[in-house]
Amino acid sequence: MRASRLLTILMLLQTRGRMSAPALAEELEVSIRTLYRDIDQLSASGVPVYAERGRAGGFQLLDGWRTRLTGLTAAEAQAMFLAGLPGPAAQLGLGDAMAAAQLKLLAALPADWQADARRVSSRFHLDPVGWYRSAAPTDHLPAVAEAVWGERRLRIRYDSWRGIVEREIDPLGLVLKAGDWYLAALVGKDPRTYRLSNVVELTVLDQHFVRPADFTLAQYWTASTRRFEAEIQRDSAVLRLSPRGLMLLRNFGLTPAEPASAPEADGWTRITLSIETIDSAVQELLRLGAEAEVVEPPALRERMAEAAGRLAALYGTVSAQA
Template sequence: MKSSRLVSLLLLLQTRGRMTAAQLAEELEVSVRTVYRDVEALSAAGVPLYGDAGHAGGYRLLDGYRTRLTGLTAQEAEALFLSGVPGPAAELGLGPVLAAAQLKVRAALPAELRAHADRVAGRFHLDAPGWYTDADDTPYLPAVADAVWRGRVLHVTYRRWREPTDVRRRLEPLGLVLKAGRWYVVAAPGPRTYRVDQILELTPADEDFTRPADFDLAAYWTAYQRDFHRALYRAEALVRLAPGARLTGPAAETAHRTAHPQPDGWTLARVPIESLDHAHAEFLRLGTDIEVLEPAELRARMADTVTELAWRYRTDGDAAT
């Protein structure tokens, strides 16, 4: 819209100083002719904007013309520019909005605080997804976000892990959560948690819903994670860990809490396991730095795997025959 473009033009000049019409056109993604018209509109509105001709010319604002944002400390300005994650914002369809908001805030900051904000932006970059994982395909994320914001009902076809896999659901979306690069929508009734990338079809309903007045998204997510881990890790294993051995996830926390040092320098600990298959794969990563004592079935599977590996890697020259 023209009004938002005029504000952006004004803030660009306020933030960067003198800029040519070509530079402004490139930043605003419009033609130079449009920039000329916008400059005329701002001047007519009383904005003290001047144009200088020549090689070093361009448009500039009268010195001292700015809107100042008061009450921010240097640390608050730094945190403000650290909080913007462009990737997730773009996925939500808010990339341009985030850029515009940061431009407005930066333009309104006093010079000293602007320097602090630029320092953070140049030295810290937030990248939420984990390594070696492809980004989830979430074509319906903007629609879900819109429904969350407007309080509108959604009808979706959702793919779950158990039969029947594809089900129809009526959702009252209460909030979105980004966890390790993956988007989840928390929705009533329940509420329950759904992976946005598992939504196969989505139809916005012409129906509003009443958001529970006492619903706290952050508190719900904390409780959901706690309950999820309790349901996931239903069994436990007794293991011996070599000095320096490192488990991951809930097993690491529990191992530290239940650790019993042994005379040989190893540590005896009980750790939660998701399943025999999962524990088998996870413990094998530690190689000779772990010994499984219980359950007996898991210990036997570890022994069978080690025996097979020893046979496969034997050096007597017979492995290939």
């Protein structure tokens, strides 16, 4: 266990440069005291690691020193092949590069690991697009990815819910969620999220920008999505669902806001569901058909009754004409 931790410290310092003791300890999930003992052990084994004091100080390796230790475990090699997703890589224009990298990695592995690494791609596949839908257009994706990598400013025309707007943005990172690509970008000093399929026009500018040192894409995305869901789902509805309705609810990816109650005498179950608006709730709940009954709020129950009445009138008219 300690040998693995020492190797991790070595690789962190080699790839990230100077790191403070608290940052290293947090990364390794150990105490500061344990970290200092590990650093002493590295120094005693001949690794030229030294400390800089002060607010910007920390541990770092001697300039120009690098280890040749690059070995992977069998599980790590398999994980590398599992992480190489052909669809997203091709959309980013990196399909050939990913295939070449995997080929080089495969050639470097011991012979008895190569079969295991090949087996990963034949037994695990990721399809990020939801059922009954196609992936959103990705016409601008390669250019945006290049701008993110090169820290180049973009000018976009964007189809927002307010209409077409024009913005100059600093692209910070790309996220693939449920088959759609999203761009995290700065507008002034405020980070915002743009759905890439809504970008009407895009121009890569000659201007470079300075990426904020404290920006972490994963942290921003998690906080942003939680805030968005909390803001958008302000109301709730109480439903009665048949056993089939409960199954459909799970299949549609709708999650109750509270645990379901025990089934009633007729086998139906009451749940509470977070909703955005009455209009959006009607569209969602119509998919459940006669397997769901809205109990509350009264406004949603009335709208569902109106929608059901219009459907009955429409199909009644069709039947009469037939």
